[in-house]
Amino acid sequence: MELASLTGSIAWQNGKPSIHAHGVVTGKDFTAHGGHILSGTVGTGSVEISVTVLDKKLERIKEEKLGANVLCLGNCPKP
Incomplete structure (x- = not known):
């Protein structure tokens, strides 16, 4: 398989990095x-990844009403 596209975010959640990634892979056909x-796992060859660093802390917090983890930038509410 070849990684054709990769997008997502790296945020903090509960004091640890939290990666959320979407990708598209293609086969020989x-x-x-x-x-x-x-x-x-990267096999033969390599993978190139660009990371954009923000000037504020990106955090992922649990939104109870949605039942999902959502992104917050800057003044995030504390659980």
Whole structure:
């Protein structure tokens, strides 16, 4: 498989880094598959990743009403 696209965020959650990544991979037949990237190994070749650093802390907090972790930038409410 070849990694054709990778997007997402690296934030803090509960004092630890929290990675949320989506990607598209393609096979030899050019069929594409996309979704959450949960793990991976770079085989032959390499992978190039660009990271944009923000001037404020990006945090992921649990939004109870939604039942999901959401991103917060700057003055995030404390649980």
